[in-house]
Amino acid sequence: MSxxxxxxxxxxxxxxxxxxxxxxxxxxxxxxxxxxxxxNQRRYTRDVIRRISLIKAAQQLGISLDDxxxxxxxxxxxxxxxxxxxxxxxxxxxxxxxxxIAQMQKLKDSLEGCIGxxxxxxxxxxxxxxxxxxxxQGPGPVLLNK
Amino acid sequence: MSxxxxxxxxxxxxxxxxxxxxxxxxxxxxxxxxxxxxxNQRRYTRDVIRRISLIKAAQQLGISLDDxxxxxxxxxxxxxxxxxxxxxxxxxxxxxxxxxIAQMQKLKDSLEGCIGxxxxxxxxxxxxxxxxxxxxQGPGPVLLNK
DNA sequence: TTAATACCTCAAGCTAACTTGAGGTAAAGC
DNA sequence: GCTTTACCTCAAGTTAGCTTGAGGTATTAA
Numbered sequence: 372m373s374x375x376x377x378x379x380x381x382x383x384x385x386x387x388x389x390x391x392x393x394x395x396x397x398x399x400x401x402x403x404x405x406x407x408x409x410x411n412q413r414r415y416t417r418d419v420i421r422r423i424s425l426i427k428a429a430q431q432l433g434i435s436l437d438d439x440x441x442x443x444x445x446x447x448x449x450x451x452x453x454x455x456x457x458x459x460x461x462x463x464x465x466x467x468x469x470x471x472i473a474q475m476q477k478l479k480d481s482l483e484g485c486i487g488x489x490x491x492x493x494x495x496x497x498x499x500x501x502x503x504x505x506x507x508q509g510p511g512p513v514l515l516n517k
Numbered sequence: 518m519s520x521x522x523x524x525x526x527x528x529x530x531x532x533x534x535x536x537x538x539x540x541x542x543x544x545x546x547x548x549x550x551x552x553x554x555x556x557n558q559r560r561y562t563r564d565v566i567r568r569i570s571l572i573k574a575a576q577q578l579g580i581s582l583d584d585x586x587x588x589x590x591x592x593x594x595x596x597x598x599x600x601x602x603x604x605x606x607x608x609x610x611x612x613x614x615x616x617x618i619a620q621m622q623k624l625k626d627s628l629e630g631c632i633g634x635x636x637x638x639x640x641x642x643x644x645x646x647x648x649x650x651x652x653x654q655g656p657g658p659v660l661l662n663k
Numbered sequence: 664t665t666a667a668t669a670c671c672t673c674a675a676g677c678t679a680a681c682t683t684g685a686g687g688t689a690a691a692g693c
Numbered sequence: 694g695c696t697t698t699a700c701c702t703c704a705a706g707t708t709a710g711c712t713t714g715a716g717g718t719a720t721t722a723a
Contacts, residue, residue, distance in 0.1 A: 381699060391700085392682055400680090410689045412700055428624055433579040436680070461628055468625040472618055478574055479614040482607055527669065537670085538712055546710090556719045558670055582710070 377414045387423045394423075402426060402440050421457070422446075429464070432471060523560045533569045540569075548572060548586050567603070568592075575610075578617060 384391045397403045398413070403422050405415035422443070429439050445460045447453075530537045543549045544559070549568050551561035568589070575585050591606045593599075 379699080390682070393680085395701095396681060408689095410700080412689070428628070430680095431579070431624075432621065433577070464628055465625060468621060468628070472621050472625070475578065475614060475618050475621070478578075479611060479618070482574070482610055482614070525669080536712070539710085541671095542711060554719095556670080558719070576710095 376416070378417060378419070380413045380415075383415055383419055383423070386420055387427070389423065389427070397423070397426065397436075400436060400440065402436060402443065425460075425464075432468070434467075522562070524563060524565070526559045526561075529561055529565055529569070532566055533573070535569065535573070543569070543572065543582075546582060546586065548582060548589060571606075571610075578614070580613075 378386070380391050380394050384394055394403070394413075398405070403415070403419050405413050405419065408414050426436070426439055429442070430436075442460060442463060445463065446456050524532075526537050526540050530540055540549070540559075544551070549561070549565050551559050551565065554560050572582070572585055575588070576582075580588075588606060588609060591609065592602050
């Protein structure tokens with residue numbers, strides 16, 4: 372075991388419940404970073420666990436790694452993120468979550484009203500006018516402002 | 518233009534805002550179905566638009582085509598779905614939407630409380646205990662009961 | 664009737680997000 | 694000191710969800 376302050380890939384992987392290969396992958400994609408020890412092995416601060424947790428959380432919301440990376444731009448690369456850095460990120464994230472929850476609620480309401488009714492007229496049915504609910508502004512869902 | 522009652526792939530594609538290739542794909546995957554005219558061209562009832570709209574809606578919620586297919590098992594393959602068929606499906610869908618909204622809300626609350634605070638102690642931080650929020654029961658998110 | 668569209672099939676290609684495997688080095692435990 | 698376990702790199706493979714392209718047939722509009 373290394374010093375408490377630094378973590379090996381294995382430790383991070385175990386802690387986050389992901390494979391080591393995923394950590395390599397995230398690092399390669401620039402989503403996380405660390406340094407190497409004398410033997411060329413990866414070392415991380417505990418900071419990385421929070422990042423990975425956020426990655427996993429965001430992915431469950433259908434946010435791509437690219438978008439996550441953009442959101443992480445609010446965090447410093449060199450120094451360990453401070454309370455303020457995280458608060459900033461939390462803020463942005465929070466907004467898109469709120470938006471997304473609202474969208475889902477809207478969709479749920481539409482489904483209830485629309486499918487349940489049989490919609491035999493099909494004129495005012497939002498499911499027959501997919502552009503209303505389903506297609507969001509611009510190409511693809513805008514979840515995080517890049 | 519063919520008779521009002523039947524639609525060609527092109528018409529469906531235009532109506533749903535997707536590519537013809539996607540329709541071929543969905544048909545091949547068994548998510549939608551229709552028949553062929555004398556010249557071997559695909560024909561559909563307007564029913565298919567609702568199905569595709571639902572596919573698109575569900576996808577936005579991170580539900581896989583496989584899961585959607587399972588959910589569609591509630592709909593008849595041979596006859597056109599009745600009001601009751603759709604109501605049944607709506608019911609199932611509605612439950613998972615409700616669940617998913619709740620999960621998101623929970624995640625949002627955690628982020629607010631956890632990231633905003635800086636979590637310097639890292640003992641009670643849910644983001645450092647990913648198994649609580651992030652990993653759901655069983656392998657992968659359970660969105661629709663298959 | 665002829666030209667322009669619209670379709671058809673089948674195979675291959677593409678992006679995201681990883682995983683797997685081969686071949687080799689480092690660190691930890693006894 | 695030796696063995697086991699943990700890491701390393703790099704290339705190739707995998708799944709989902711489509712798209713693209715080639716080569717050919719149907720349908721429609723003029």
